[in-house]
Amino acid sequence: MPTYKAPVDDVLFLLNDVFRIDRYDNLPGFSDASPDIVAAILGEAAKFCEEVLQPLNRVGDVEGCVRQADGSVTTPKGFKEAYEQLVAGGWIGISAPAEYGGQGLPGTLTVVVNEFLASANMAFTMYPGLTQGAIAAILIHGSAEQKARYVPPMVAGTWTGTMNLTEPHCGTDLGLLRTKAVKQGDGSYKITGTKIFISAGEHDLAENIVHLVLARIEGAPAGTRGTSLFIVPKILPGPDGALAARNAVTCGSIEEKMGIHGNSTCVLNYDGAVGWLIGEENRGLQAMFTMMNEARLGVGVQGLAVSEAAYQSAVVYAKERLQGRAISGAKFPDKPADPIIVHPDVRRTLMTIRAINEAGRALVLWTALKSDVAHRSQDDKERQAADDHMGLLTPVIKGVLTDQGFANAVMAQQMYGGHGYIAEHGMDQFVRDSRIAMIYEGANGIQALDLVGRKLGKDGGRAVMAFFNEVQGFIKENGDEAMKPYVAPLGEALGHLQQATMWFMQNAMAKPDNAGAGSYDYMHLFGLVALGYMWAHMAKAAHGKIASGDGERLKAKLVTGRFFMERLLPETGAHLKRIQAGAASMMELPAEAF
Amino acid sequence: MPTYKAPVDDVLFLLNDVFRIDRYDNLPGFSDASPDIVAAILGEAAKFCEEVLQPLNRVGDVEGCVRQADGSVTTPKGFKEAYEQLVAGGWIGISAPAEYGGQGLPGTLTVVVNEFLASANMAFTMYPGLTQGAIAAILIHGSAEQKARYVPPMVAGTWTGTMNLTEPHCGTDLGLLRTKAVKQGDGSYKITGTKIFISAGEHDLAENIVHLVLARIEGAPAGTRGTSLFIVPKILPGPDGALAARNAVTCGSIEEKMGIHGNSTCVLNYDGAVGWLIGEENRGLQAMFTMMNEARLGVGVQGLAVSEAAYQSAVVYAKERLQGRAISGAKFPDKPADPIIVHPDVRRTLMTIRAINEAGRALVLWTALKSDVAHRSQDDKERQAADDHMGLLTPVIKGVLTDQGFANAVMAQQMYGGHGYIAEHGMDQFVRDSRIAMIYEGANGIQALDLVGRKLGKDGGRAVMAFFNEVQGFIKENGDEAMKPYVAPLGEALGHLQQATMWFMQNAMAKPDNAGAGSYDYMHLFGLVALGYMWAHMAKAAHGKIASGDGERLKAKLVTGRFFMERLLPETGAHLKRIQAGAASMMELPAEAF
Secondary structure, three states: OOOOOOOHHHHHHHHHHHOOHHHHOOOOOOOOOOHHHHHHHHHHHHHHHHHHHHHHHHHHHHHOOEEOOOOOEEOOOOHHHHHHHHHHOOHHHOOOOHHHOOOOOOHHHHHHHHHHHHHHOHHHHHHHHHHHHHHHHHHHHOOHHHHHHHHHHHHHOOEEEEEEOOEOOEOOOHHHOOOEEEEOOOOOEEEEEEEEEEEOOOOOOOOEEEEEEEEEEOOOOOHHHHOEEEEEEOEEEOOOOOEEEEOOEEEEEEOOEOOOOOOOEEEEEEEEEEEEEEOOOOOHHHHHHHOHHHHHHHHHHHHHHHHHHHHHHHHHHHHHOEOOOOOOOOOOOOOOOOEHHHOHHHHHHHHHHHHHHHHHHHHHHHHHHHHHHHHHOOOHHHHHHHHHHHHHHHHHHHHHHHHHHHHHHHHHHHHOHHHHHEHHHOHHHHHHHHHHHHOOOOOHHHHHHHHHHHHOOHHHHHHHHHHHHHHHHHHHHOOOHHHHHHHHHHHHHHHHHHHHHHHHHHHOOOOOHHHHHHHHHHHHHHHHHHHHHHHHHHHHHHHHHHHHOOHHHHHHHHHHHHHHHHHHOOHHHHHHHHHHOOOHHHHOOOHHHO | OOOOOOOHHHHHHHHHHHOOHHHHOOOOOOOOOOHHHHHHHHHHHHHHHHHHHHHHHHHHHHHOOEEOOOOOEEOOOOHHHHHHHHHHOOOOOOOOOHHHOOOOOOHHHHHHHHHHHHHHOHHHHHHHHHHHHHHHHHHHHOOHHHHHHHHHHHHHOOEEEEEEOOEOOEOOOHHHOOOEEEEOOOOOEEEEEEEEEEEOOOOOOOOEEEEEEEEEEOOOOOOHHHOEEEEEEOEEEOOOOOEEEEOOEEEEEEOOEOOOOOOOEEEEEEEEEEEEEEOOOOOHHHHHHHOHHHHHHHHHHHHHHHHHHHHHHHHHHHHHOEOOOOOOOOOOOOOOOOEHHHOHHHHHHHHHHHHHHHHHHHHHHHHHHHHHHHHHOOOHHHHHHHHHHHHHHHHHHHHHHHHHHHHHHHHHHHHOOHHHHEHHHOHHHHHHHHHHHHOOOOOHHHHHHHHHHHHOOHHHHHHHHHHHHHHHHHHHHOOOHHHHHHHHHHHHHHHHHHHHHHHHHHHOOOOOHHHHHHHHHHHHHHHHHHHHHHHHHHHHHHHHHHHHOOHHHHHHHHHHHHHHHHHHOOHHHHHHHHHHOOOHHHHOOOHHHO
């Protein structure tokens, strides 16, 4: 059975030594987050994840959620009690504004805690995760009254939230949606339609559920310009805020799916349910977009989180399982065989996963800090730069960390041999659970298109130029002997990324298919450069600190960083070649030839 | 729901036009396999797979196998009737010798039919597949009496076979096995021990099961040199061959696993079961090895088979699902949206899977023909060369086609978006089923070690030099303008493979970890070159035939081949770099650092 230990020390190294969180002290909430406080918070979160949530992970997978005859949904055994503890610990709202009952701490801490939660139990973590997304949407787009009514119980966890976008015939192309909203005399709307794949759509963890629903107001224009966003509570609050009448939204069924069985993925039927417009009419999709960066960052974190959990299990197995002898001679001649960690191919697996996880975590925290700047800074220019960073890096983090998270879970499972294929060891659950992160919140092909089609050219390429300049600046400033093994390969990889960017500029205007044909490779090329840049930063911090203590940990950072440069970064050349191949052979065949 | 159409035309193109099966007419059984006969056989096989087996695929996944209280095992509904049809069609023994009831046709045809069967229903196909493996073992190592007793009912399908290697504490390292065999006065042995992961270990499809069991004879030397192979029938045949007493082997439980639910993966308990030695004492592992090439080739075929089935489903979906508009302008303005096949990233997915499948099928058939030569030719030199080819290419086919088969199933699932994650569409079953092929019959890391550690240096590198010479010769002979887009990139990729081979020769002697560190990349580098070589062959055959008919099909071959060269082959450079990075950063950390 898998065990899990939250990587608190690794996070503290990143926050304190690599990104120097003390430099952000001017932002609201950051001065409350002194190193001691942060360490204490993360220690508490770790304890909850390791002791309460992780043991429920397999329970959730085996039991799943059950829809009862009356349409109510029962979550797996133990989930309700764990949710009560989550709520009691205040974990949903640690970064929410104090005026709504939150603790106002940096959003970065929520991102860290969410990684721990999802490592321990991804399916469970989606319940509070979706609530956090709904809170963000209401805080940005809701009226003062809506905020006052809905946000406090959601921060407190007594109500949860959902996002209702997908319909049977449309997911990626939301312009096609059919759920309709009819305005009533009192300013409310009646919502009618069917939504599918609604995570946490119905459950027994909280007393109410706040559905955010995309629908089309009667007479609205066709396509994406005719969608509006509505708040549709499961139980309607009365004038005093207390729960009153049951609304006409019901769970029609729970999807039978590959993984995340502990989360109820519902078909929700809206049958003239009462809802209220949030934000402006026909601007629903734009409203969704403003919180999409955070939601996608959150899914990227899930990829990282499951990869970390799978890695930790693989490490335990690699040290315990005795099989064969080291190629360089027996390491434990007194045992019947050596532990498999002596074998280079097992090391390759462990080092690969670890090199991606540690840099992925850095990339996530770096970007989470930018998100805090974008939301909390008083400086317009700083805010804009941070926002540029978010827009550019979010599709990369979502696409690359979920693709790699799944690939890493598969690699960790492989290390178990046949035992990895058997349910009782839990490795196949990591594979099945992590698989969804590549799909939802915008399938990874869509992330790649977002990056290449929207983000690259936005504002004259301001964001990508700033990224290139930053990396290039770092490389120039750190040309010393100790940093060479990191910055030299990084420079080469950055060159590949710049060539690929240039190739799009020269070849995608006249023939847009060239952009689509290379987008997926570009996303991964970008991801490798970004992860490589994180390794260069971590190496620098490790060099700077290694004399003063924790030498083994810091030395491991330096070695793992070198492994990344030697083994993973060389892929950038292949990505560039594929991008430069263009769309010709890809698009040449007629559809009938398939 | 997935549908499946066996790629009969593609196979006929390979057999008749690419590999010119008529050139093998001198081999026993081949003259009976005229193009008409082959087409008729494959047409029949296709019909059975499409109409009978494929509809049972999801049934098998959902129902699984059930162990009853008495230890008997019930297969999913419909499996028994389908098995009766398989047996009635004579499909198990089409290549088995006529003296044992087979049809004596080329083994290559069995490989083709097994691809169709596994595409339609991988879990079902393992029952006859393991029987074929057991037949091969008995034919090679059994006494005349053993052959006469066991092979005819297995060819007829009234008895099935299994392989019993793995024990709870050992899979890869079979030298550790503990199952013991005690010699009896009558020359038989009593076998006692526990075997796990025994596919088709107990079921209700046939009246008897012939277990081939690796065990250690009392007093045998420790390690692999002390293992012997035994025949242990579930029901002991009496002197007349009729079934007599139940043997002391029982199914203790069925493993709950990630996929292939339709196959019963059993824990088998041997409690003084009666068995007979097959082959020589203490030579059991060698006996297993002689049939390992065919078994591993068969698993590689499973990877290809599931990839093909997943591809076909993805194509149907890509043509039906309407979402978004082509980046180059709407293609179906009268529809609410374009089918997703217009999007480059969807094309990338389809072309990638197809380019690997078609070349993978070629590589399999080329190697299957070599296997026929190795087993049936009268010419020593020809036999030796074919055997060299088998030894060299088998780990490549097993490792690369199963890794790619799984990756392709994941890509095909991805195309479905959220619907791919839902069980009812069947895409997640392809992912879960194909996953096991990377693990069993030697995990793919072991295939890579076999290739680099055993096969490369064998006989002074005779096999690999012959392969290099053949590919190089082909490139030289086909330098014309039409073939340039194929042979030029192939030449570059071959160069990378040769450099990598040279690097091992120069760096792995002194430091064997360098071989292990690069083995996985080398296997995939080799696979890309071999698949590229297949594409060059197919392109040549297509060019030669395109004037005389079936132009669209052949043009598609030429385009798909170019796609392979432009998009997939460039990976060879990254593999070479990783190999040349050596073992240093991979092995540097102490085990405690993990």
